[in-house]
Amino acid sequence: MAAIATTDSAGTDAGPGTEAAARVANVLMLFASGPQTLGVSAIARELGLSKAVVHRILRTLADKQLISVDGPTREYRLGPATAALGARALRDSGLRAAGVPVIADLRRRTGETTTLSALVPGGRVYLDQFESEQEIKMTVELGTRFPLHAGSSGKVILAFLPPERRDEVLADDLARLTTRTVVDADALRAQLDEIRTSGVAASDGERQADAGSVAAAVFDVDGVVIGSVSVCGPRSRLDDAARARAVPALQAAADTISRSLGWAGGLPEAR
Template sequence: MPTRLPTENSGTETAGRVADVLLLFVDGDQYLGVTAISRALGLSKAVVYRILQSLVSRELLATDPGVSGYRLGPAAVALGASALRRYDARVAAAPVLRRLCEETGETTTLSGLVGNERVYLQQFESPREIKMTVDIGRRFPLHAGSSGKVILACLPEDRRDAVLAGELPALTDRTITSHDELREQLAQIAREGVAVSLGERQSGAGSVAAPLFGPDGEIHGAISICGPEYRFTPDLIERYRTLIRDAAKEIQQHWGWLRKS
Protein backbone atom coordinates (compact mmCIF):
# COMPACT_ATOMS: atom_id res chain seq x y z
CA MET A 1 0.00 0.00 0.00
CA PRO A 2 1.46 3.41 -0.95
CA THR A 3 2.37 5.79 1.85
CA ARG A 4 -0.18 8.54 2.37
CA LEU A 5 1.36 11.99 2.18
CA PRO A 6 0.15 14.57 4.68
CA THR A 7 -2.47 16.86 3.22
CA GLU A 8 -2.64 20.63 3.61
CA ASN A 9 -5.63 20.23 5.93
CA SER A 10 -3.83 17.72 8.14
CA GLY A 11 -0.84 20.04 8.40
CA THR A 12 -3.09 22.94 9.37
CA GLU A 13 -4.82 20.79 11.98
CA THR A 14 -1.48 19.75 13.48
CA ALA A 15 -0.28 23.36 13.61
CA GLY A 16 -3.53 24.32 15.32
CA ARG A 17 -3.06 21.63 17.95
CA VAL A 18 0.49 22.76 18.67
CA ALA A 19 -0.71 26.36 19.05
CA ASP A 20 -3.55 25.27 21.35
CA VAL A 21 -1.09 23.43 23.60
CA LEU A 22 1.15 26.48 23.89
CA LEU A 23 -1.79 28.79 24.59
CA LEU A 24 -2.81 26.66 27.58
CA PHE A 25 0.33 27.86 29.33
CA VAL A 26 -0.69 31.53 29.02
CA ASP A 27 -3.46 31.41 31.63
CA GLY A 28 -3.00 27.96 33.13
CA ASP A 29 -0.77 26.64 35.88
CA GLN A 30 2.96 27.11 35.54
CA TYR A 31 3.34 23.36 35.07
CA LEU A 32 0.96 21.26 32.97
CA GLY A 33 1.06 17.51 32.44
CA VAL A 34 -0.02 15.24 29.61
CA THR A 35 -3.30 14.28 31.30
CA ALA A 36 -4.35 17.88 32.05
CA ILE A 37 -3.59 19.00 28.50
CA SER A 38 -5.35 15.99 27.03
CA ARG A 39 -8.52 16.74 29.01
CA ALA A 40 -8.44 20.47 28.27
CA LEU A 41 -8.09 20.03 24.50
CA GLY A 42 -9.91 16.74 23.97
CA LEU A 43 -6.83 15.12 22.45
CA SER A 44 -5.43 11.66 23.08
CA LYS A 45 -2.49 11.40 25.46
CA ALA A 46 -0.37 9.95 22.66
CA VAL A 47 -0.96 13.00 20.46
CA VAL A 48 -0.32 15.39 23.35
CA TYR A 49 2.91 13.58 24.27
CA ARG A 50 4.24 13.83 20.70
CA ILE A 51 3.45 17.55 20.59
CA LEU A 52 5.12 18.15 23.95
CA GLN A 53 8.27 16.32 22.91
CA SER A 54 8.47 18.38 19.73
CA LEU A 55 8.08 21.62 21.68
CA VAL A 56 10.69 20.55 24.24
CA SER A 57 13.16 19.76 21.46
CA ARG A 58 12.79 23.33 20.25
CA GLU A 59 12.99 24.77 23.79
CA LEU A 60 9.49 26.21 23.56
CA LEU A 61 8.67 24.01 26.57
CA ALA A 62 10.92 22.60 29.27
CA THR A 63 10.89 20.24 32.24
CA ASP A 64 12.54 20.56 35.64
CA PRO A 65 14.09 17.77 37.74
CA GLY A 66 11.75 16.53 40.43
CA VAL A 67 8.77 18.46 39.05
CA SER A 68 5.90 16.73 37.25
CA GLY A 69 4.78 18.45 34.08
CA TYR A 70 6.02 20.95 31.54
CA ARG A 71 6.57 24.70 31.65
CA LEU A 72 7.31 27.39 29.08
CA GLY A 73 10.88 27.17 27.87
CA PRO A 74 13.53 29.78 27.03
CA ALA A 75 12.53 29.96 23.37
CA ALA A 76 8.94 30.85 24.34
CA VAL A 77 10.22 33.53 26.70
CA ALA A 78 12.42 34.94 23.94
CA LEU A 79 9.49 34.99 21.52
CA GLY A 80 7.32 36.83 24.03
CA ALA A 81 10.02 39.39 24.75
CA SER A 82 10.58 39.93 21.04
CA ALA A 83 6.86 40.41 20.42
CA LEU A 84 6.65 43.01 23.19
CA ARG A 85 9.68 44.87 21.84
CA ARG A 86 8.18 44.95 18.36
CA TYR A 87 4.70 46.01 19.44
CA ASP A 88 4.78 49.62 18.24
CA ALA A 89 1.75 50.57 20.32
CA ARG A 90 3.74 50.06 23.51
CA VAL A 91 6.44 52.45 22.29
CA ALA A 92 3.88 55.05 21.25
CA ALA A 93 1.78 54.63 24.39
CA ALA A 94 4.49 54.64 27.07
CA PRO A 95 5.13 58.40 27.44
CA VAL A 96 1.44 59.24 27.19
CA LEU A 97 0.38 56.65 29.75
CA ARG A 98 3.20 57.64 32.10
CA ARG A 99 2.13 61.28 31.96
CA LEU A 100 -1.53 60.31 32.40
CA CYS A 101 -0.62 58.28 35.49
CA GLU A 102 1.20 61.28 36.98
CA GLU A 103 -1.67 63.62 36.13
CA THR A 104 -4.45 61.46 37.59
CA GLY A 105 -2.60 59.61 40.34
CA GLU A 106 -4.18 56.39 39.07
CA THR A 107 -2.81 53.35 37.25
CA THR A 108 -2.88 53.58 33.45
CA THR A 109 -2.88 50.56 31.14
CA LEU A 110 -2.56 49.43 27.55
CA SER A 111 -4.51 46.38 26.36
CA GLY A 112 -4.12 44.53 23.06
CA LEU A 113 -6.74 42.58 21.11
CA VAL A 114 -5.85 38.89 20.80
CA GLY A 115 -8.41 36.84 18.91
CA ASN A 116 -11.71 37.48 20.65
CA GLU A 117 -10.06 38.36 23.95
CA ARG A 118 -7.72 41.03 25.24
CA VAL A 119 -4.49 41.06 27.20
CA TYR A 120 -2.79 43.72 29.29
CA LEU A 121 0.45 44.71 27.55
CA GLN A 122 1.64 47.59 29.72
CA GLN A 123 0.86 49.47 32.91
CA PHE A 124 2.10 52.45 34.86
CA GLU A 125 1.22 51.96 38.50
CA SER A 126 -0.38 54.62 40.66
CA PRO A 127 2.01 56.13 43.23
CA ARG A 128 -0.74 55.88 45.86
CA GLU A 129 -0.61 53.30 48.62
CA ILE A 130 -4.07 51.97 47.73
CA LYS A 131 -4.14 51.35 44.00
CA MET A 132 -5.11 48.94 41.26
CA THR A 133 -2.60 46.81 39.37
CA VAL A 134 -3.12 44.39 36.47
CA ASP A 135 -1.62 41.09 35.34
CA ILE A 136 0.46 41.68 32.21
CA GLY A 137 -0.13 38.97 29.59
CA ARG A 138 -3.30 37.57 31.14
CA ARG A 139 -6.27 37.14 28.80
CA PHE A 140 -9.73 38.54 29.59
CA PRO A 141 -13.10 38.36 27.82
CA LEU A 142 -14.28 41.43 25.96
CA HIS A 143 -17.73 41.79 27.53
CA ALA A 144 -16.54 42.80 31.02
CA GLY A 145 -14.59 45.90 32.03
CA SER A 146 -14.06 49.20 30.26
CA SER A 147 -11.10 48.15 28.09
CA GLY A 148 -12.85 45.01 26.89
CA LYS A 149 -16.15 46.75 26.19
CA VAL A 150 -14.60 49.63 24.27
CA ILE A 151 -12.70 47.16 22.06
CA LEU A 152 -15.83 45.08 21.54
CA ALA A 153 -17.86 48.15 20.61
CA CYS A 154 -15.35 49.05 17.88
CA LEU A 155 -14.93 45.58 16.35
CA PRO A 156 -16.31 44.94 12.84
CA GLU A 157 -19.94 43.87 13.09
CA ASP A 158 -19.31 40.22 12.20
CA ARG A 159 -16.65 39.79 14.87
CA ARG A 160 -18.74 41.63 17.46
CA ASP A 161 -21.73 39.42 16.67
CA ALA A 162 -19.57 36.30 17.01
CA VAL A 163 -18.56 37.35 20.53
CA LEU A 164 -22.11 38.26 21.51
CA ALA A 165 -23.43 34.96 20.16
CA GLY A 166 -21.48 33.14 22.85
CA GLU A 167 -21.87 32.89 26.59
CA LEU A 168 -21.30 36.01 28.67
CA PRO A 169 -20.05 34.69 32.02
CA ALA A 170 -20.42 36.84 35.12
CA LEU A 171 -17.02 37.82 36.50
CA THR A 172 -18.66 39.80 39.32
CA ASP A 173 -22.23 40.48 40.37
CA ARG A 174 -22.15 43.62 38.19
CA THR A 175 -21.02 41.99 34.96
CA ILE A 176 -23.55 42.52 32.19
CA THR A 177 -24.69 39.06 31.05
CA SER A 178 -27.78 40.09 29.11
CA HIS A 179 -27.05 40.16 25.38
CA ASP A 180 -29.67 42.84 24.71
CA GLU A 181 -28.45 45.09 27.52
CA LEU A 182 -24.84 44.70 26.42
CA ARG A 183 -25.68 45.48 22.79
CA GLU A 184 -27.43 48.67 23.90
CA GLN A 185 -24.45 49.73 26.00
CA LEU A 186 -21.98 48.93 23.21
CA ALA A 187 -23.90 51.14 20.80
CA GLN A 188 -23.59 54.03 23.26
CA ILE A 189 -19.88 53.34 23.77
CA ALA A 190 -19.32 53.35 20.01
CA ARG A 191 -21.03 56.75 19.77
CA GLU A 192 -19.11 58.30 22.67
CA GLY A 193 -15.74 56.63 22.13
CA VAL A 194 -15.33 55.89 25.86
CA ALA A 195 -16.36 53.04 28.17
CA VAL A 196 -16.76 53.13 31.95
CA SER A 197 -16.73 50.16 34.32
CA LEU A 198 -17.52 50.12 38.02
CA GLY A 199 -16.87 46.68 39.46
CA GLU A 200 -17.84 44.78 36.27
CA ARG A 201 -14.62 42.83 35.73
CA GLN A 202 -13.14 43.08 39.22
CA SER A 203 -15.10 43.90 42.35
CA GLY A 204 -14.13 47.24 43.86
CA ALA A 205 -12.34 48.46 40.72
CA GLY A 206 -13.26 51.44 38.56
CA SER A 207 -11.94 52.26 35.11
CA VAL A 208 -12.43 54.48 32.08
CA ALA A 209 -11.12 53.36 28.68
CA ALA A 210 -10.80 54.56 25.09
CA PRO A 211 -10.18 52.49 21.94
CA LEU A 212 -6.80 52.41 20.22
CA PHE A 213 -6.85 52.21 16.43
CA GLY A 214 -3.71 51.34 14.49
CA PRO A 215 -2.32 53.02 11.37
CA ASP A 216 -4.40 50.54 9.38
CA GLY A 217 -7.59 51.99 10.85
CA GLU A 218 -8.44 48.73 12.65
CA ILE A 219 -9.10 48.42 16.38
CA HIS A 220 -5.98 47.03 18.04
CA GLY A 221 -6.62 47.59 21.72
CA ALA A 222 -7.48 50.13 24.38
CA ILE A 223 -5.97 52.36 27.03
CA SER A 224 -7.48 52.92 30.46
CA ILE A 225 -7.29 54.79 33.74
CA CYS A 226 -8.09 52.44 36.61
CA GLY A 227 -8.18 52.44 40.38
CA PRO A 228 -10.29 51.75 43.44
CA GLU A 229 -13.97 52.24 42.64
CA TYR A 230 -14.60 54.60 45.56
CA ARG A 231 -12.28 57.18 43.97
CA PHE A 232 -14.19 57.13 40.67
CA THR A 233 -16.74 59.78 41.52
CA PRO A 234 -19.05 61.15 38.79
CA ASP A 235 -17.02 64.36 38.49
CA LEU A 236 -13.72 62.53 38.14
CA ILE A 237 -15.20 60.05 35.65
CA GLU A 238 -16.22 62.96 33.42
CA ARG A 239 -12.71 64.40 33.68
CA TYR A 240 -11.16 61.02 32.90
CA ARG A 241 -13.41 60.56 29.86
CA THR A 242 -11.88 63.67 28.28
CA LEU A 243 -8.33 62.77 29.32
CA ILE A 244 -8.49 59.22 28.00
CA ARG A 245 -9.97 60.29 24.67
CA ASP A 246 -7.24 62.87 24.16
CA ALA A 247 -4.55 60.38 25.21
CA ALA A 248 -5.78 57.79 22.70
CA LYS A 249 -5.64 60.35 19.87
CA GLU A 250 -2.10 61.33 20.83
CA ILE A 251 -0.93 57.71 20.90
CA GLN A 252 -2.53 56.99 17.54
CA GLN A 253 -0.80 59.98 15.96
CA HIS A 254 2.57 58.92 17.35
CA TRP A 255 1.98 55.26 16.40
CA GLY A 256 1.23 56.24 12.81
CA TRP A 257 4.49 58.21 12.67
CA LEU A 258 6.43 55.25 14.04
CA ARG A 259 5.02 52.92 11.39
CA LYS A 260 6.01 55.31 8.58
CA SER A 261 9.51 55.98 9.86
Protein backbone atom coordinates in the same frame (compact mmCIF):
# COMPACT_ATOMS: atom_id res chain seq x y z
CA MET B 1 -13.24 26.29 23.20
CA ALA B 2 -13.31 27.42 19.58
CA ALA B 3 -12.29 24.81 17.04
CA ILE B 4 -9.12 25.39 15.05
CA ALA B 5 -9.02 24.25 11.46
CA THR B 6 -6.45 21.59 10.73
CA THR B 7 -4.19 21.66 7.72
CA ASP B 8 -6.01 18.70 6.14
CA SER B 9 -8.93 21.01 5.37
CA ALA B 10 -6.82 23.92 4.20
CA GLY B 11 -5.97 22.54 0.77
CA THR B 12 -3.87 19.93 -0.97
CA ASP B 13 -0.92 22.06 -2.07
CA ALA B 14 0.84 22.03 1.31
CA GLY B 15 3.72 19.59 1.69
CA PRO B 16 4.30 17.25 4.65
CA GLY B 17 6.59 19.76 6.35
CA THR B 18 4.01 22.52 6.13
CA GLU B 19 1.30 20.22 7.46
CA ALA B 20 3.45 19.15 10.41
CA ALA B 21 4.28 22.76 11.24
CA ALA B 22 0.60 23.69 11.09
CA ARG B 23 -0.27 20.87 13.49
CA VAL B 24 2.32 22.09 15.98
CA ALA B 25 1.04 25.64 15.67
CA ASN B 26 -2.56 24.49 16.14
CA VAL B 27 -1.63 22.65 19.31
CA LEU B 28 0.04 25.76 20.73
CA MET B 29 -2.92 27.93 19.75
CA LEU B 30 -5.27 25.66 21.67
CA PHE B 31 -3.44 26.62 24.84
CA ALA B 32 -3.76 30.30 23.88
CA SER B 33 -7.52 30.11 23.32
CA GLY B 34 -8.63 27.30 25.63
CA PRO B 35 -8.20 26.10 29.23
CA GLN B 36 -4.90 26.51 31.08
CA THR B 37 -4.28 22.77 30.99
CA LEU B 38 -5.14 20.22 28.31
CA GLY B 39 -4.74 16.46 28.01
CA VAL B 40 -3.77 14.39 25.00
CA SER B 41 -7.34 13.17 24.43
CA ALA B 42 -8.83 16.68 24.51
CA ILE B 43 -6.27 18.00 22.05
CA ALA B 44 -6.70 15.04 19.71
CA ARG B 45 -10.48 15.42 19.77
CA GLU B 46 -10.39 19.19 19.18
CA LEU B 47 -7.94 19.03 16.27
CA GLY B 48 -9.08 15.75 14.73
CA LEU B 49 -5.67 14.14 15.19
CA SER B 50 -4.67 10.76 16.53
CA LYS B 51 -3.45 10.55 20.12
CA ALA B 52 -0.12 9.21 18.86
CA VAL B 53 0.43 12.31 16.70
CA VAL B 54 -0.58 14.62 19.53
CA HIS B 55 1.73 12.85 21.95
CA ARG B 56 4.69 13.25 19.57
CA ILE B 57 3.96 16.95 19.16
CA LEU B 58 3.66 17.47 22.91
CA ARG B 59 6.91 15.62 23.55
CA THR B 60 8.74 17.84 21.05
CA LEU B 61 7.26 21.01 22.54
CA ALA B 62 8.12 19.85 26.04
CA ASP B 63 11.74 19.26 25.00
CA LYS B 64 11.92 22.93 23.99
CA GLN B 65 10.12 24.05 27.19
CA LEU B 66 7.27 25.47 25.13
CA ILE B 67 4.90 23.36 27.23
CA SER B 68 5.24 21.60 30.56
CA VAL B 69 3.41 18.81 32.37
CA ASP B 70 1.11 19.68 35.25
CA GLY B 71 2.16 17.23 37.97
CA PRO B 72 -1.14 16.40 39.74
CA THR B 73 -3.26 16.05 36.59
CA ARG B 74 -0.59 14.92 34.11
CA GLU B 75 -2.10 17.42 31.70
CA TYR B 76 -0.07 19.97 29.75
CA ARG B 77 0.23 23.75 30.12
CA LEU B 78 2.26 26.46 28.40
CA GLY B 79 5.90 26.35 29.45
CA PRO B 80 8.49 28.98 30.41
CA ALA B 81 9.78 29.38 26.87
CA THR B 82 6.39 30.62 25.67
CA ALA B 83 6.35 33.15 28.50
CA ALA B 84 9.74 34.41 27.37
CA LEU B 85 8.54 34.68 23.77
CA GLY B 86 5.40 36.49 24.86
CA ALA B 87 7.34 38.91 27.04
CA ARG B 88 9.67 39.69 24.14
CA ALA B 89 6.74 40.26 21.78
CA LEU B 90 5.08 42.62 24.27
CA ARG B 91 8.33 44.48 24.91
CA ASP B 92 8.96 44.98 21.20
CA SER B 93 5.34 45.91 20.38
CA GLY B 94 4.94 49.02 18.25
CA LEU B 95 1.78 49.82 20.20
CA ARG B 96 3.71 49.69 23.45
CA ALA B 97 6.50 51.89 22.09
CA ALA B 98 3.98 54.50 20.98
CA GLY B 99 1.83 54.24 24.08
CA VAL B 100 4.21 54.20 27.04
CA PRO B 101 5.17 57.90 27.06
CA VAL B 102 1.54 58.87 26.49
CA ILE B 103 0.13 56.86 29.38
CA ALA B 104 2.95 58.14 31.59
CA ASP B 105 1.73 61.67 30.90
CA LEU B 106 -1.88 60.57 31.36
CA ARG B 107 -1.03 59.30 34.84
CA ARG B 108 0.45 62.72 35.63
CA ARG B 109 -2.70 64.44 34.39
CA THR B 110 -5.21 62.22 36.19
CA GLY B 111 -3.33 61.10 39.29
CA GLU B 112 -4.64 57.56 38.79
CA THR B 113 -3.15 54.35 37.41
CA THR B 114 -3.08 54.35 33.61
CA THR B 115 -2.83 51.26 31.41
CA LEU B 116 -2.24 50.25 27.81
CA SER B 117 -3.91 47.10 26.44
CA ALA B 118 -3.50 45.17 23.18
CA LEU B 119 -6.05 43.02 21.37
CA VAL B 120 -4.88 39.38 21.20
CA PRO B 121 -6.58 36.13 20.12
CA GLY B 122 -9.25 35.32 22.66
CA GLY B 123 -9.16 38.64 24.49
CA ARG B 124 -6.70 41.35 25.44
CA VAL B 125 -3.54 41.79 27.52
CA TYR B 126 -2.09 44.71 29.43
CA LEU B 127 1.14 45.84 27.75
CA ASP B 128 2.15 48.37 30.38
CA GLN B 129 0.93 50.52 33.25
CA PHE B 130 1.91 53.55 35.26
CA GLU B 131 0.73 53.17 38.82
CA SER B 132 -0.87 56.00 40.72
CA GLU B 133 1.39 57.67 43.26
CA GLN B 134 -1.45 57.68 45.77
CA GLU B 135 -1.23 55.24 48.67
CA ILE B 136 -4.41 53.39 47.72
CA LYS B 137 -4.28 52.54 44.02
CA MET B 138 -5.05 49.97 41.38
CA THR B 139 -2.46 47.75 39.70
CA VAL B 140 -2.92 45.32 36.82
CA GLU B 141 -1.22 42.10 35.76
CA LEU B 142 0.82 42.56 32.59
CA GLY B 143 0.74 39.87 29.90
CA THR B 144 -2.25 37.95 31.28
CA ARG B 145 -5.15 37.52 28.87
CA PHE B 146 -8.50 38.95 29.94
CA PRO B 147 -11.90 38.61 28.21
CA LEU B 148 -13.30 41.49 26.19
CA HIS B 149 -16.77 41.60 27.72
CA ALA B 150 -15.75 42.60 31.24
CA GLY B 151 -14.13 45.90 32.20
CA SER B 152 -13.71 49.15 30.30
CA SER B 153 -10.47 48.26 28.50
CA GLY B 154 -12.01 45.14 26.99
CA LYS B 155 -15.45 46.57 26.25
CA VAL B 156 -14.12 49.54 24.30
CA ILE B 157 -12.09 47.17 22.11
CA LEU B 158 -15.09 44.90 21.67
CA ALA B 159 -17.28 47.83 20.69
CA PHE B 160 -15.07 48.75 17.73
CA LEU B 161 -14.42 45.25 16.44
CA PRO B 162 -16.03 44.38 13.08
CA PRO B 163 -19.64 43.21 13.60
CA GLU B 164 -18.90 39.56 12.85
CA ARG B 165 -16.17 39.44 15.45
CA ARG B 166 -18.37 41.16 18.02
CA ASP B 167 -21.07 38.59 17.33
CA GLU B 168 -18.59 35.75 17.88
CA VAL B 169 -17.66 37.10 21.31
CA LEU B 170 -21.28 37.75 22.31
CA ALA B 171 -22.32 34.26 21.17
CA ASP B 172 -19.73 32.64 23.43
CA ASP B 173 -20.11 31.93 27.14
CA LEU B 174 -19.73 35.28 28.94
CA ALA B 175 -18.06 34.55 32.25
CA ARG B 176 -19.31 36.40 35.32
CA LEU B 177 -16.10 37.73 36.89
CA THR B 178 -17.88 39.77 39.59
CA THR B 179 -21.48 40.36 40.62
CA ARG B 180 -21.43 43.45 38.36
CA THR B 181 -20.20 41.74 35.19
CA VAL B 182 -22.72 42.09 32.36
CA VAL B 183 -23.28 38.60 30.94
CA ASP B 184 -26.54 39.16 29.06
CA ALA B 185 -25.62 39.46 25.38
CA ASP B 186 -28.47 41.85 24.54
CA ALA B 187 -27.66 44.17 27.43
CA LEU B 188 -24.01 44.12 26.50
CA ARG B 189 -24.82 44.81 22.85
CA ALA B 190 -26.74 47.93 23.91
CA GLN B 191 -23.74 49.10 25.93
CA LEU B 192 -21.46 48.58 22.94
CA ASP B 193 -23.74 50.73 20.78
CA GLU B 194 -23.41 53.55 23.32
CA ILE B 195 -19.63 53.10 23.49
CA ARG B 196 -19.28 53.45 19.72
CA THR B 197 -21.18 56.72 19.94
CA SER B 198 -19.35 58.22 22.92
CA GLY B 199 -15.94 56.73 22.18
CA VAL B 200 -15.36 55.63 25.78
CA ALA B 201 -16.32 52.69 27.99
CA ALA B 202 -16.73 52.77 31.76
CA SER B 203 -16.62 50.01 34.34
CA ASP B 204 -17.78 50.03 37.93
CA GLY B 205 -16.49 46.78 39.40
CA GLU B 206 -17.16 44.62 36.31
CA ARG B 207 -13.78 42.86 36.14
CA GLN B 208 -12.42 43.60 39.61
CA ALA B 209 -14.99 44.13 42.30
CA ASP B 210 -13.35 47.17 43.88
CA ALA B 211 -12.12 48.87 40.69
CA GLY B 212 -13.52 51.72 38.66
CA SER B 213 -12.18 52.58 35.22
CA VAL B 214 -12.77 54.38 31.95
CA ALA B 215 -11.11 53.49 28.62
CA ALA B 216 -10.76 54.66 25.02
CA ALA B 217 -9.82 52.65 21.94
CA VAL B 218 -6.59 52.82 19.95
CA PHE B 219 -6.66 52.36 16.16
CA ASP B 220 -4.03 51.47 13.56
CA VAL B 221 -3.38 53.16 10.23
CA ASP B 222 -6.49 51.56 8.70
CA GLY B 223 -8.79 52.53 11.56
CA VAL B 224 -8.83 48.98 12.93
CA VAL B 225 -9.02 48.75 16.72
CA ILE B 226 -5.84 47.22 18.14
CA GLY B 227 -5.96 48.13 21.80
CA SER B 228 -7.10 50.58 24.45
CA VAL B 229 -5.95 53.08 27.06
CA SER B 230 -7.55 53.27 30.49
CA VAL B 231 -7.58 55.25 33.70
CA CYS B 232 -8.36 53.07 36.71
CA GLY B 233 -8.57 53.35 40.47
CA PRO B 234 -10.55 52.29 43.54
CA ARG B 235 -14.32 52.51 43.00
CA SER B 236 -14.61 54.74 46.03
CA ARG B 237 -12.46 57.37 44.33
CA LEU B 238 -12.98 56.79 40.60
CA ASP B 239 -16.74 57.21 40.64
CA ASP B 240 -18.95 58.50 37.81
CA ALA B 241 -17.89 62.12 38.34
CA ALA B 242 -14.18 61.29 38.51
CA ARG B 243 -14.42 59.15 35.38
CA ALA B 244 -16.15 61.96 33.52
CA ARG B 245 -13.38 64.38 34.53
CA ALA B 246 -10.76 61.96 33.16
CA VAL B 247 -12.43 61.51 29.76
CA PRO B 248 -10.95 64.53 27.90
CA ALA B 249 -7.36 63.63 28.83
CA LEU B 250 -8.05 59.94 28.16
CA GLN B 251 -9.46 60.56 24.70
CA ALA B 252 -6.58 62.86 23.85
CA ALA B 253 -4.12 60.16 24.92
CA ALA B 254 -5.80 57.47 22.81
CA ASP B 255 -5.94 59.84 19.83
CA THR B 256 -2.24 60.69 20.19
CA ILE B 257 -1.26 57.01 20.18
CA SER B 258 -3.53 56.24 17.21
CA ARG B 259 -2.08 59.13 15.21
CA SER B 260 1.46 57.99 15.96
CA LEU B 261 0.48 54.61 14.47
CA GLY B 262 -0.78 56.27 11.29
CA TRP B 263 -4.49 56.75 11.97
CA ALA B 264 -5.95 60.09 10.84
CA GLY B 265 -7.63 60.66 14.20
CA GLY B 266 -11.15 60.55 15.56
CA LEU B 267 -13.50 57.58 15.69
CA PRO B 268 -13.84 55.31 12.64
CA GLU B 269 -17.22 55.26 10.96
CA ALA B 270 -19.66 52.80 12.49
CA ARG B 271 -19.31 49.32 11.03
